[in-house]
Amino acid sequence: xxxxxxxxxxxxxxxxxxxxxxxxxxxxxxxxxxxxxxxxxxxxxxxxxxxxxxxxxxxxxxxxxxxxxxxxxxxxxxxxxxxxxxxxxxxxxxxxxxxxxxxxxxxxxxxxxxxxxxxxxxxxxxxxxxxxxxxxxxxxxxxxxxxxxxxxxxxxxxxxxxxxxxxxxxxxxxxxxxxxxxxxxxxxxxxxxxxxxxxxxxxxxxxxxxxxxxxxxxxxxxxxxxxxxxxxxxxxxxxxxxxxxxxxxxxxxxxxxxxxxxxxxxxxxxxxxxxxxxxxxxxxxxxxxxxxxxxxxxxxxxxxxxxxxxxxxxxxxxxxxxxxxxxxxxxxxxxxxxxxxxxxxxxxxxxxxxxxxxxxxxxxxxxxxxxxxxxxxxxxxxxxxxxxxxxxxxxxxxxxxxxxxxxxxxxxxxxxxxxxxxxxxxxxxxxxxxxxxxxx
Amino acid sequence: xxxxxxxxxxxxxxxxxxxxxxxxxxxxxxxxxxxxxxxxxxxxxxxxxxxxxxxxxxxxxxxxxxxxxxxxxxxxxxxxxxxxxxxxxxxxxxxxxxxxxxxxxxxxxxxxxxxxxxxxxxxxxxxxxxxxxxxxxxxxxxxxxxxxxxxxxxxxxxxxxxxxxxxxxxxxxxxxxxxxxxxxxxxxxxxxxxxxxxxxxxxxxxxxxxxxxxxxxxxxxxxxxxxxxxxxxxxxxxxxxxxxxxxxxxxxxxxxxxxxxxxxxxxxxxxxxxxxxxxxxxxxxxxxxxxxxxxxxxxxxxxxxxxxxxxxx
Numbered sequence: 001x002x003x004x005x006x007x008x009x010x011x012x013x014x015x016x017x018x019x020x021x022x023x024x025x026x027x028x029x030x031x032x033x034x035x036x037x038x039x040x041x042x043x044x045x046x047x048x049x050x051x052x053x054x055x056x057x058x059x060x061x062x063x064x065x066x067x068x069x070x071x072x073x074x075x076x077x078x079x080x081x082x083x084x085x086x087x088x089x090x091x092x093x094x095x096x097x098x099x100x101x102x103x104x105x106x107x108x109x110x111x112x113x114x115x116x117x118x119x120x121x122x123x124x125x126x127x128x129x130x131x132x133x134x135x136x137x138x139x140x141x142x143x144x145x146x147x148x149x150x151x152x153x154x155x156x157x158x159x160x161x162x163x164x165x166x167x168x169x170x171x172x173x174x175x176x177x178x179x180x181x182x183x184x185x186x187x188x189x190x191x192x193x194x195x196x197x198x199x200x201x202x203x204x205x206x207x208x209x210x211x212x213x214x215x216x217x218x219x220x221x222x223x224x225x226x227x228x229x230x231x232x233x234x235x236x237x238x239x240x241x242x243x244x245x246x247x248x249x250x251x252x253x254x255x256x257x258x259x260x261x262x263x264x265x266x267x268x269x270x271x272x273x274x275x276x277x278x279x280x281x282x283x284x285x286x287x288x289x290x291x292x293x294x295x296x297x298x299x300x301x302x303x304x305x306x307x308x309x310x311x312x313x314x315x316x317x318x319x320x321x322x323x324x325x326x327x328x329x330x331x332x333x334x335x336x337x338x339x340x341x342x343x344x345x346x347x348x349x350x351x352x353x354x355x356x357x358x359x360x361x362x363x364x365x366x367x368x369x370x371x372x373x374x375x376x377x378x379x380x381x382x383x384x385x386x387x388x389x390x391x392x393x394x395x396x397x398x399x400x401x402x403x404x405x406x407x408x409x410x411x412x413x414x415x416x417x418x419x420x421x422x423x424x425x426x427x428x429x430x431x432x433x434x435x436x437x438x439x440x
Numbered sequence: 441x442x443x444x445x446x447x448x449x450x451x452x453x454x455x456x457x458x459x460x461x462x463x464x465x466x467x468x469x470x471x472x473x474x475x476x477x478x479x480x481x482x483x484x485x486x487x488x489x490x491x492x493x494x495x496x497x498x499x500x501x502x503x504x505x506x507x508x509x510x511x512x513x514x515x516x517x518x519x520x521x522x523x524x525x526x527x528x529x530x531x532x533x534x535x536x537x538x539x540x541x542x543x544x545x546x547x548x549x550x551x552x553x554x555x556x557x558x559x560x561x562x563x564x565x566x567x568x569x570x571x572x573x574x575x576x577x578x579x580x581x582x583x584x585x586x587x588x589x590x591x592x593x594x595x596x597x598x599x600x601x602x603x604x605x606x607x608x609x610x611x612x613x614x615x616x617x618x619x620x621x622x623x624x625x626x627x628x629x630x631x632x633x634x635x636x637x638x639x640x641x642x643x644x645x646x647x648x649x650x651x652x653x654x655x656x657x658x659x660x661x662x663x664x665x666x667x668x669x670x671x672x673x674x675x676x677x678x679x680x681x682x683x684x685x686x687x688x689x690x691x692x693x694x695x696x697x698x699x700x701x702x703x704x705x706x707x708x709x710x711x712x713x714x715x716x717x718x719x720x721x722x723x724x725x726x727x728x729x730x731x732x733x734x735x736x737x738x739x740x741x742x743x744x745x746x747x748x749x750x751x752x753x
Contacts, residue, residue: 142672143672148672149671149672149673149676150672150673150675150676151672151676152676152677152679152680153676153680154676154680154683154684155676155679155680155683176673179633179673179674182632182633183631183632183633183674183675183676185632186631186632186648186649239632
């Protein structure tokens with residue numbers, strides 16, 4: 001008994017007191033306490049201690065801090081299996097915990113590709129055994145991510161896959177897509193896709209426009225995202241599938257999704273943290289850590305996307321964490337791989353939108369936790385009594401600078417190196433157990 | 441004999457309930473002929489039947505051949521493998537060539553929907569559709585109906601669940617038409633990818649789950665899933681298809697006790713049906729084969745001897 005932490009299963013009850021509690025699942029924003037017992041939330045909010053402290057409870061005074069449901073990141077690329085030198089499930093989980101993320105969905109773009117029941121089981125088992133946060137598996141939509149043959153949605157769902165995605169690869173063949181969405185409907189599976197036209201975007205390495213032209217880099221036109229997205233949304237409407245546009249970056253995409261919703265399609269939209277906090281100017285002199293897919297857009301686009309996030313037209317934010325090593329990033333811009341890490345910095349970067357007054361804090365936490373949990377059907381995103389005690393305790397005002405050497409991720413390709421943030425994760429709890437202590 | 445006003449049998453569509461009943465009654469009589477030691481009759485003596493199979497089908501072709509021979513007709517088989525079709529001759533040219541030989545009935549199997557109807561417009565004899573693309577296979581629906589009627593005594597108000605690849609199945613289309621015409625309740629059970637669009641308006645109840653679709657069914661009719669459709673195009677894999685849509689003892693439990701299990705053949709054991717079920721006590725798959733010959737005898741006799749068709753010399 002002595003080794004079991006307070007709040008965790010079998011341990012003493014834990015009370016976090018005198019803190020602000022925001023729980024979008026109950027539209028709750030008040031000062032009070034969070035009471036945790038046996039790994040579950042007993043109560044959270046103003047009235048949490050109305051019935052007094054449970055016997056033997058340990059109390060932690062959290063004055064000035066904020067508790068929110070642990071963040072849910074639905075788009076995380078991990079290197080395990082196959083590229084463990086970039087990131088393992090365990091190292092990604094440590095980075096996630098440091099960023100207040102208590103659940104993430106691992107993408108199937110690994111080697112081998114997660115397109116088989118045994119591989120889903122491998123990801124989940126490795127998560128259970130080695131990760132400090134909850135690890136969920138996304139399964140490949142098509143075998144080998146080749147975009148040709150659908151995978152075993154039924155058996156993979158039963159094995160625990162929470163969604164189907166073609167990872168970084170769009171599905172180009174509309175017939176394959178139609179059949180996959182039709183088949184997936186019976187299993188009520190979420191299909192999460194990125195869109196990039198194989199011809200329009202071919203050869204492009206950054207947002208098409210003046211900046212790309214001056215840099216001498218070939219551009220990716222906006223239509224390369226919009227055309228296939230509109231196509232996908234038509235198929236989603238036709239098949240009545242649950243479609244999630246995983247990484248949109250343009251206001252035209254938001255319009256397309258809103259129009260599809262108005263038609264009655266069961267669709268949702270996500271955006272990566274990079275696309276609401278950075279723009280193409282950040283690329284500067286060929287900084288490859290800012291090379292992502294879809295490419296960073298102009299400042300007007302970023303502002304429009306932030307607005308759509310605030311209004312809820314964009315449902316959720318993901319980190320789109322994509323660890324890349326020097327071998328894939330220390331290259332001329334055009335040759336470098338896409339992708340940026342983001343688990344540890346997503347919350348802090350998102351808080352910029354709170355501090356600037358662009359997105360209300362409640363909505364921000366909703367987009368980072370409650371909404372993604374709901375869309376992907378995960379047991380998370382709430383501090384309601386009885387919920388698993390997954391939460392982040394945040395100091396909204398603490399200033400800090402991102403230092404490469406302090407990053408827990410195995411790869412260091414962060415676009416936020418030396419960035420100044422206000423607001424930092426102080427503690428992260430998963431199942432009532434503290435998995436990250438920022439004060440240590 | 442009551443009136444049968446059709447010269448051809450191109451599909452179930454267009455047949456009335458009395459006409460179907462007439463064919464089934466005649467087929468009942470034909471069953472007796474096939475069960476005798478002396479099976480040959482002289483009903484169609486002197487008449488010529490040509491089986492024109494553009495698509496290989498040993499089973500259906502044998503069944504038609506045997507039916508013709510038992511009625512005393514001269515039967516000739518034309519298979520695509522040894523015809524001039526492969527040399528580029530069109531469907532119509534082939535038909536006209538055969539027509540010049542004065543057959544009395546052409547039995548046609550073709551991979552294109554509407555091929556039998558097209559032939560019927562061009563030739564001067566009766567045409568029996570032995571399967572045209574994904575359109576119709578009327579003698580299969582009739583033999584299925586005969587099998588059910590002999591086992592259950594009726595067709596009206598029984599529940600028939602047609603399971604599997606409905607999208608590509610002419611057998612399913614003919615059966616849906618016939619069973620509805622005869623007052624049965626028809627269900628289809630399949631993954632959404634294997635159902636044609638508009639299926640809900642085809643007078644059937646649509647299910648995606650075998651357990652729900654088979655509940656209280658009197659008849660479970662399985663359809664064949666073609667190999668090329670199993671690996672990721674319409675369904676992900678054989679393994680997953682069998683798990684959710686293959687008929688095994690567990691899924692069959694949902695159906696009425698003693699429900700009939702049917703399959704038009706040839707079966708993919710372990711894909712759409714488990715061996716233990718195919719060979720089990722509820723299976724009437726072999727009866728279907730026997731009824732096939734009887735139904736085809738009844739069809740040809742009716743077409744060639746009824747008032748408007750009349751025997752030709």
